Amino acid sequence: MEIIAKEDVKLKSKLKEVFGYSQFRGNQEAIINNIIEGKNTFVIMPTGAGKSLCYQLPALILEGTAIVISPLIALMKNQVDQLNAFGVNAQFLNSTLSKAETNRVKKETISGEVKLLYVAPESLTKEETLEFLRKAKISFVAIDEAHCISEWGHDFRPEYRRIRGIIDQIGDLPIIALTATATPKVQLDIQKNLQMDEASVFKSSFNRTNLFYEVRPKHKTKKQLIKYVKKHKGKSGIVYCLSRKKVEEIAELLKVNDVKALPYHAGLDSHVRMANQDAFLNEDADVIVATIAFGMGIDKPDVRFVIHYDTPKSIEGYYQETGRGGRDGLEGNCLMFYSYDDIIKLEKFSKDKPVTERDNSKLLLQEMASYADSAVCRRKQLLHYFGEAYEKDCGFCDNCVNPKEKFEAQNEVVMALKTVVLTEQRFGFDHISAVLVGLNNQYVSSYGHDQLEVFGKGKDHDIQYWNSVVRQVLLSGYLDKDIENFGVLKITQKGLDFIQSPHSIQLCIDHNFDEEVAKEEER
Ligand code: ADP
Ligand code: ZN
Numbered sequence: 001m002e003i004i005a006k007e008d009v010k011l012k013s014k015l016k017e018v019f020g021y022s023q024f025r026g027n028q029e030a031i032i033n034n035i036i037e038g039k040n041t042f043v044i045m046p047t048g049a050g051k052s053l054c055y056q057l058p059a060l061i062l063e064g065t066a067i068v069i070s071p072l073i074a075l076m077k078n079q080v081d082q083l084n085a086f087g088v089n090a091q092f093l094n095s096t097l098s099k100a101e102t103n104r105v106k107k108e109t110i111s112g113e114v115k116l117l118y119v120a121p122e123s124l125t126k127e128e129t130l131e132f133l134r135k136a137k138i139s140f141v142a143i144d145e146a147h148c149i150s151e152w153g154h155d156f157r158p159e160y161r162r163i164r165g166i167i168d169q170i171g172d173l174p175i176i177a178l179t180a181t182a183t184p185k186v187q188l189d190i191q192k193n194l195q196m197d198e199a200s201v202f203k204s205s206f207n208r209t210n211l212f213y214e215v216r217p218k219h220k221t222k223k224q225l226i227k228y229v230k231k232h233k234g235k236s237g238i239v240y241c242l243s244r245k246k247v248e249e250i251a252e253l254l255k256v257n258d259v260k261a262l263p264y265h266a267g268l269d270s271h272v273r274m275a276n277q278d279a280f281l282n283e284d285a286d287v288i289v290a291t292i293a294f295g296m297g298i299d300k301p302d303v304r305f306v307i308h309y310d311t312p313k314s315i316e317g318y319y320q321e322t323g324r325g326g327r328d329g330l331e332g333n334c335l336m337f338y339s340y341d342d343i344i345k346l347e348k349f350s351k352d353k354p355v356t357e358r359d360n361s362k363l364l365l366q367e368m369a370s371y372a373d374s375a376v377c378r379r380k381q382l383l384h385y386f387g388e389a390y391e392k393d394c395g396f397c398d399n400c401v402n403p404k405e406k407f408e409a410q411n412e413v414v415m416a417l418k419t420v421v422l423t424e425q426r427f428g429f430d431h432i433s434a435v436l437v438g439l440n441n442q443y444v445s446s447y448g449h450d451q452l453e454v455f456g457k458g459k460d461h462d463i464q465y466w467n468s469v470v471r472q473v474l475l476s477g478y479l480d481k482d483i484e485n486f487g488v489l490k491i492t493q494k495g496l497d498f499i500q501s502p503h504s505i506q507l508c509i510d511h512n513f514d515e516e517v518a519k520e521e522e523r
Pocket of ligand 2 (some may be wrong): 396
């Protein structure tokens with residue numbers, strides 16, 4: 001007991017001494033202890049919750065050098081600069097270093113001076129890097145942004161999938177994987193690929209209680225945007241657009257409307273890009289209009305709004321980006337403009353990708369579209385997507401503040417659940433809805449599902465209606481998604497109970513944005 005207590009004191013004093021913080025946040029202390037004990041550790045924490053500290057502090061305490069694998073050069077530089085400012089010897093190895101600099105970093109690592117060595121996965125795979133790392137004393141390997149491992153995420157980086165093999169070539173080292181994006185599916189994929197089934201998993205709640213979520217139809221968007229930004233005049237905000245051209249256009253639009261806005265995208269000269277980023281961080285500019293490349297590792301606590309001018313590619317991406325708002329725990333407004341045209345456009349982008357990748361991005365886009373269309377509490381939907389149960393409505397999103405009328409859906413829920421059971425729990429939304437509507441498509445008939453008693457029982461409504469019902473049934477925990485077979489719906493015990501003894505249940509009707517826009521036009 002006493003030893004543990006002493007260790008705790010040591011950790012706290014190190015936290016204060018190096019980083020200047022008096023308290024650990026959330027799971028940090030437990031995670032750090034786990035790493036110090038040399039155990040494999042899997043950390044799932046929302047953006048801004050303080051993941052970096054989880055490996056930075058143990059790196060300082062343990063003997064030797066910790067390797068940190070990080071996907072972006074800008075991200076590495078940011079962290080290394082910050083650590084150096086704290087008086088910690090942290091260095092990076094990537095393509096930006098000269099031969100002489102590389103040699104110096106290697107020398108300092110072998111002599112044990114470097115406590116944290118940041119490397120890009122591309123550098124890690126080089127034979128010369130491996131040879132050098134075998135000579136150094138390595139304490140553990142941290143894999144930051146570990147969702148890059150998963151093909152099911154939004155940031156897949158093929159070279160990330162080779163990391164485990166490379167670590168094994170360096171030695172028998174503890175691994176700590178960290179990510180802010182873990183749907184249960186991505187989580188499973190990361191653990192499998194890193195062969196860390198036995199790892200201690202620390203998953204924090206993804207609920208960002210201070211963020212207000214709102215979705216609006218993409219209609220007269222420029223006018224809406226200007227009005228919104230002006231309402232938040234003088235406050236920091238990010239506007240995400242999908243293309244560089246759009247970024248330029250919107251930054252210009254805001255400028256001519258007296259908003260201190262600057263563009264940020266990969267097509268800009270790196271000096272301009274850096275200058276614009278700095279201007280935003282130093283508050284010389286209020287708004288940064290950016291492609292999604294912006295924000296990874298950017299640590300600005302007082303971003304008051306995050307706007308998605310274009311519909312995002314996935315809920316993971318959307319959540320990560322909105323997560324950059326209100327990091328200080330104060331106000332954060334997240335506004336997304338949605339149009340189904342955007343979804344179709346995005347689908348076309350992945351036309352030339354390999355089939356699995358294409359199918360996956362299509363699924364992610366479908367999830368995005370259903371999120372936008374749904375009148376269910378946004379927070380409930382988001383947290384459910386990340387595998388977290390959230391029973392009540394949050395009262396702090398557009399759908400909670402302006403609720404749509406609900407309808408009694410006891411019969412519909414029973415029908416949906418029965419259809420899942422009768423089709424042997426092997427299908428997703430579209431199939432279940434097709435059976436209910438009585439659509440005799442190729443799949444329905446080839447499985448003989450046109451012979452089921454539920455076939456056509458819901459023909460008074462369309463596929464969309466039933467998709468919406470089934471989603472809400474899923475959100476309420478009567479169904480579950482099969483993690484291994486993305487999209488396949490299974491019935492839960494709660495669902496079976498409902499079929500046995502149904503009760504009154506209220507569901508929402510999806511938004512009809514076309515109708516809303518038409519009404520708006522009339523006004
Ligand atoms: P993440 O990687 O999870 O997005 P960061 O590691 O960048 O988050 O941390 C977010 C912010 O929280 C940083 O400014 C960091 O310095 C700060 N932070 C981390 N841990 C603590 C702590 N224990 N007390 C106070 N601030 C902290
Ligand atoms: Zn809500």
